[in-house]
Amino acid sequence: MPLAPPLFTTLPFLHDAHVTPSSRDQDATASSCVRFLSYPEDPFPVLDRAAHIAFLESGLNGDKTGKLPEYMVALDASRPWIIYWCLCGLASLGIDVRRRYRSRVVASIRPLQNSTGGFGGGNGQLSHMTATYSAILALVIVSGPPPDGTDNSEDDDEDPLDIINRLTLLRYLHSVKMDTGAFRVALSGEADVRGVYCALTIITLLRLPTTNGLLAGTREYLGRCQTYEGGFGAMPGGNEAHGGYAFCALAALCMLGEPREVLSDTLDLKTLVSWLSARQYAPEGGLSGRTNKLVDGCYSTWVGGCWALVEAALNGPQKEVPLGPAGELRPENKGVVGSLWSREGLARYILTCCQAMRGGLRDKPGKGPDFYHTCYVLLGLSGTQHYFYYVTHPAAAPSSVTSADSFSTAPEAEDLPLTSAFLWRVSPSIPSVVKGVFEPVVEDLPAWPDDVADVGVEGDRLRAQHPLFNVPFECVDVVQAWVGEKVGF
Amino acid sequence: MPLYSLDPEWEDVVPLPQDDGVQPLAQIAYTEEYTEAMSYLRAVMAKDEMSERVLKVTEDVIEMNPAHYTVWLYRAKTLFALGKDLVEEKNFLNDMALRHQKNYQIWHHRQLIMDRIDDSTGETEFTVTMFEKDCKNYHVWSYRQWLVRRFDLWDKGEIEYIDTLLEQDVRNNSAWNHRFFVVFGREETVPKDIVDREIRVCEDAIFIAPQNLSPWSYVRGVLKKANLPLSTFEKTASFYAPLDNPDKIRSSHALDILADIYAEKGEQKERALIALDFLAKKYDPIRANYWNYRAGLIKASS
Numbered sequence: 001m002p003l004a005p006p007l008f009t010t011l012p013f014l015h016d017a018h019v020t021p022s023s024r025d026q027d028a029t030a031s032s033c034v035r036f037l038s039y040p041e042d043p044f045p046v047l048d049r050a051a052h053i054a055f056l057e058s059g060l061n062g063d064k065t066g067k068l069p070e071y072m073v074a075l076d077a078s079r080p081w082i083i084y085w086c087l088c089g090l091a092s093l094g095i096d097v098r099r100r101y102r103s104r105v106v107a108s109i110r111p112l113q114n115s116t117g118g119f120g121g122g123n124g125q126l127s128h129m130t131a132t133y134s135a136i137l138a139l140v141i142v143s144g145p146p147p148d149g150t151d152n153s154e155d156d157d158e159d160p161l162d163i164i165n166r167l168t169l170l171r172y173l174h175s176v177k178m179d180t181g182a183f184r185v186a187l188s189g190e191a192d193v194r195g196v197y198c199a200l201t202i203i204t205l206l207r208l209p210t211t212n213g214l215l216a217g218t219r220e221y222l223g224r225c226q227t228y229e230g231g232f233g234a235m236p237g238g239n240e241a242h243g244g245y246a247f248c249a250l251a252a253l254c255m256l257g258e259p260r261e262v263l264s265d266t267l268d269l270k271t272l273v274s275w276l277s278a279r280q281y282a283p284e285g286g287l288s289g290r291t292n293k294l295v296d297g298c299y300s301t302w303v304g305g306c307w308a309l310v311e312a313a314l315n316g317p318q319k320e321v322p323l324g325p326a327g328e329l330r331p332e333n334k335g336v337v338g339s340l341w342s343r344e345g346l347a348r349y350i351l352t353c354c355q356a357m358r359g360g361l362r363d364k365p366g367k368g369p370d371f372y373h374t375c376y377v378l379l380g381l382s383g384t385q386h387y388f389y390y391v392t393h394p395a396a397a398p399s400s401v402t403s404a405d406s407f408s409t410a411p412e413a414e415d416l417p418l419t420s421a422f423l424w425r426v427s428p429s430i431p432s433v434v435k436g437v438f439e440p441v442v443e444d445l446p447a448w449p450d451d452v453a454d455v456g457v458e459g460d461r462l463r464a465q466h467p468l469f470n471v472p473f474e475c476v477d478v479v480q481a482w483v484g485e486k487v488g489f
Numbered sequence: 490m491p492l493y494s495l496d497p498e499w500e501d502v503v504p505l506p507q508d509d510g511v512q513p514l515a516q517i518a519y520t521e522e523y524t525e526a527m528s529y530l531r532a533v534m535a536k537d538e539m540s541e542r543v544l545k546v547t548e549d550v551i552e553m554n555p556a557h558y559t560v561w562l563y564r565a566k567t568l569f570a571l572g573k574d575l576v577e578e579k580n581f582l583n584d585m586a587l588r589h590q591k592n593y594q595i596w597h598h599r600q601l602i603m604d605r606i607d608d609s610t611g612e613t614e615f616t617v618t619m620f621e622k623d624c625k626n627y628h629v630w631s632y633r634q635w636l637v638r639r640f641d642l643w644d645k646g647e648i649e650y651i652d653t654l655l656e657q658d659v660r661n662n663s664a665w666n667h668r669f670f671v672v673f674g675r676e677e678t679v680p681k682d683i684v685d686r687e688i689r690v691c692e693d694a695i696f697i698a699p700q701n702l703s704p705w706s707y708v709r710g711v712l713k714k715a716n717l718p719l720s721t722f723e724k725t726a727s728f729y730a731p732l733d734n735p736d737k738i739r740s741s742h743a744l745d746i747l748a749d750i751y752a753e754k755g756e757q758k759e760r761a762l763i764a765l766d767f768l769a770k771k772y773d774p775i776r777a778n779y780w781n782y783r784a785g786l787i788k789a790s791s
């Protein structure tokens with residue numbers, strides 16, 4: 001294994017002499033990362049798949065007592081989140097979570113639903129948009145026909161998604177919608193971009209009607225969240241640009257339309273790309289959430305995930321042609337901009353700095369692993385290995401648009417169900433600016449073949465996640481099929 | 490030790506246990522105290538009871554789990570229904586906020602309370618106490634912006650406070666961001682002398698630490714707001730990144746802005762490409778793909 005290039009093992013060429021608390025933190029982090037990045041025995045460690053699987057399974061199953069330790073009471077209002085993080089992480093590692101956890105996921109999520117619509121963070125807790133989002137995603141990950149050999153057959157006739165009451169959920173969404181275009185995260189709760197992203201994810205995946213002004217002003221609201229730096233704040237009017245909110249805003253916008261159209265009409269794309277690019281640091285290779293803040297593994301998803309959306313906006317919709325080894329459809333990649341960030345840098349940061357010794361992934365060296373970081377660091381690593389593109393050709397358009405009209409009371413153009421999110425595709429080959437040439441994520445790396453879709457038990461390859469919803473890519477098709485059969489609520 | 494079941498004040502309440510379903514995933518091992526307090530809280534919430542004892546049990550749960558949004562929201566509702574002294578609530582919040590720096594819920598709750606109190610006395614001072622512990626706390630900054638807007642505090646010491654923070658750490662981007670909000674956040678045109686002052690502030694900050702991105706982004710924001718061309722800053726940028734004397738280049742951000750300035754001026758595209766090439770190869774190579782992309786755009790346009 002060749003040593004890491006000097007870019008990742010030496011401190012930046014330009015370095016100001018003036019010391020402040022920010023620069024002290026930055027220098028300490030950079031130096032500690034360099035120690036890991038330049039470790040001569042193993043400059044590019046493999047993904048410790050078994051240890052991470054064990055860590056995530058402990059999140060679902062608890063310890064020997066079957067429960068999570070007492071200090072995790074801090075997550076008592078986030079239980080659907082724990083379930084989602086662990087399922088999603090396990091799925092990206094190649095575990096068949098549908099077979100293993102389907103009935104228990106349904107049993108765990110069911111008591112979180114409130115009769116007034118939506119899901120709470122625990123049984124008897126008020127509905128919350130982020131709890132509803134994570135509860136629904138957890139169901140999505142295990143949805144579809146019952147897998148063979150499921151041990152608990154009781155719940156198997158119904159799809160996990162059938163437990164969602166879409167009618168009360170729609171009423172709940174209307175009750176948290178604001179005139180500003182935003183969504184509150186709860187009744188009397190704060191309104192911000194998270195609320196909007198969660199709402200749009202729910203509306204899109206469950207194909208809820210957007211009549212009666214459900215999305216009135218929402219796109220403009222998202223546009224107003226862009227700051228002078230180019231990134232997005234939590235809400236309009238002065239909040240600092242932040243990676244988490246940037247992902248929420250961009251993914252939400254991409255649910256409202258074709259990326260190139262909607263992003264260039266709503267935002268200053270040039271400043272956005274500049275801000276996004278400035279989030280990646282050397283020598284760390286990782287991504288930071290804000291200007292002059294430190295790299296953190298979870299931004300591999302929040303900031304790393306923005307790249308697919310921005311690149312799709314710059315590339316425009318792609319035609320698909322039968323280019324794969326067995327004639328599979330692949331993007332034509334005409335005039336693509338290639339990767340505008342360093343996939344290698346992020347992959348190196350994750351594998352060297354974010355793997356905790358006893359399993360699980362973390363923010364940075366010196367921090368402990370947790371389920372949240374494990375999920376989003378893995379998603380980020382998966383993102384470095386995949387190329388996401390947006391297609392428009394008639395065959396790709398969802399066939400069920402018309403049937404969805406049956407519950408749309410006023411089928412005006414703006415009230416049609418949101419379908420753009422379903423035109424995303426993924427390829428394991430990453431196109432470069434030069435037409436017909438693909439770039440390896442990391443040069444000379446046998447564990448990272450650049451045209452392998454399958455995730456085995458060996459190597460570092462992870463399964464692809466949907467760029468807007470952060471669930472395994474194929475789950476989105478399953479939801480589409482499920483919702484396509486719905487007539488009314 | 491059971492606290493509620495033996496308390497005569499709670500005699501009439503039948504605690505409501507938590508239903509986690511069959512073989513639930515991600516179940517948490519609660520302490521007895523938490524389980525008990527929650528079961529009594531669920532019981533009073535189910536009856537929509539709003540009373541003194543509700544406030545007590547919410548305080549109890551919040552102490553054990555301050556991230557419990559339901560409890561905060563129910564507490565706010567009860568406080569308002571009972572017409573409680575909200576200044577007392579503020580004191581409770583001060584203590585909670587200082588002990589739980591990363592908590593989300595406290596700040597939204599505080600906003601609900603302060604909106605009712607309708608008097609911001611001591612509030613900016615309290616955010617300062619918070620910033621002394623973490624001067625980049627996102628929720629506290631967001632709250633401070635709400636305060637400024639809600640109580641019209643635009644000219645009540647904001648700029649002066651930001652100056653102090655930037656003196657302590659010129660890289661504090663949250664302070665720069667707040668500055669932009671205070672200077673440009675009002676729906677009115679900013680007079681020329683203020684624009685000039687802001688440009689000077691950036692120049693001074695850049696002089697101290699040329700490789701600090703914050704003032705470079707800030708000045709781009711200022712120029713855009715004031716409808717001034719980027720080239721307004723060409724002289725300053727050239728000083729920190731003399732293209733003809735590469736050994737003297739001290740700021741990648743200066744190269745970045747120069748590339749934009751030269752690209753805008755049609756006849757100097759070559760110089761823009763030189764700046765971008767320096768960035769890709771030497772001064773900021775982790776972002777090489779981005780710099781090369783920018784170079785590609787310039788080449789394509791000529």
Ligand SMILES: [Zn+2]
Nearest residue numbers: 296297298363
């Ligand atoms: Zn993090």
